[in-house]
Amino acid sequence: MSGILTAFTKTAQTLRAxxxxxxxxxxxxxxxxxxxxxxRCRATCCHDGxxxxxxxxxxxxxxxxxxxxxxxxxxxxxPVVERDNVLKTATRHALDHECADDFxxxxxxxRCVFLDHEHxxxxxxLSSSQGKHPWHYKPISCWMHPILLRPASSAxxxxxxxxxxxxxxxxxxxxCTHCGRxxxxxxxxxxxxxxxxxxxxxxxxxxxxxxxxxPSVEPGAP
Numbered sequence: 001m002s003g004i005l006t007a008f009t010k011t012a013q014t015l016r017a018x019x020x021x022x023x024x025x026x027x028x029x030x031x032x033x034x035x036x037x038x039x040r041c042r043a044t045c046c047h048d049g050x051x052x053x054x055x056x057x058x059x060x061x062x063x064x065x066x067x068x069x070x071x072x073x074x075x076x077x078x079p080v081v082e083r084d085n086v087l088k089t090a091t092r093h094a095l096d097h098e099c100a101d102d103f104x105x106x107x108x109x110x111r112c113v114f115l116d117h118e119h120x121x122x123x124x125x126l127s128s129s130q131g132k133h134p135w136h137y138k139p140i141s142c143w144m145h146p147i148l149l150r151p152a153s154s155a156x157x158x159x160x161x162x163x164x165x166x167x168x169x170x171x172x173x174x175x176c177t178h179c180g181r182x183x184x185x186x187x188x189x190x191x192x193x194x195x196x197x198x199x200x201x202x203x204x205x206x207x208x209x210x211x212x213x214x215p216s217v218e219p220g221a222p
Contacts, residue, residue, distance in 0.1 A: 019204035025162035032186035041178035043119040049088040075113040146180030
């Protein structure tokens with residue numbers, strides 16, 4: 001399949017099928033966001049670990065076996081956990097200096113075991129060290145954040161590519177992270193998230209950035 005930049009090909013195939021049918025939420029991608037700054041946010045979005053597909057979980061375990069020194073000790077001990085029937089990268093307790101100054105009070109003070117002392121993803125660092133795309137080994141839910149692909153439902157028969165608005169974020173997660181919360185001094189999400197949209201475009205063989213810069217057209221309109 002063309003356009004695959006990730007090691008998780010089965011997961012990507014499932015995502016690709018949904019992306020090709022998805023409606024693009026123009027209004028959501030006009031929300032002003034601020035570009036990611038690890039020195040400021042200290043990977044707040046990684047505090048609870050990353051959601052994994054079974055394929056991603058298996059591949060991560062293999063990477064730990066093949067490249068043990070590429071990852072923190074805490075990752076080598078237990079890289080993947082299952083919580084409420086959901087596979088995720090494991091987490092550990094976060095020290096005070098590892099949390100952002102404005103770390104949300106309702107977030108658990110933990111962090112993904114794959115983060116290094118500079119708050120960088122060691123799965124991404126391994127990808128780059130091997131000359132691959134930086135997101136090659138990075139779980140898809142990680143590099144997509146804060147972009148959300150809302151599945152089709154009884155109310156809408158097509159998936160929707162969107163962002164969590166604060167008033168619609170029941171989990172109080174995505175819209176509370178530095179890269180997902182609206183910022184009046186920021187720029188439109190479609191510009192700030194250009195790299196993520198480019199990757200999704202390649203995966204789906206669509207031009208999401210071009211679509212988001214074009215006038216919105218409601219499905220079924222003439």
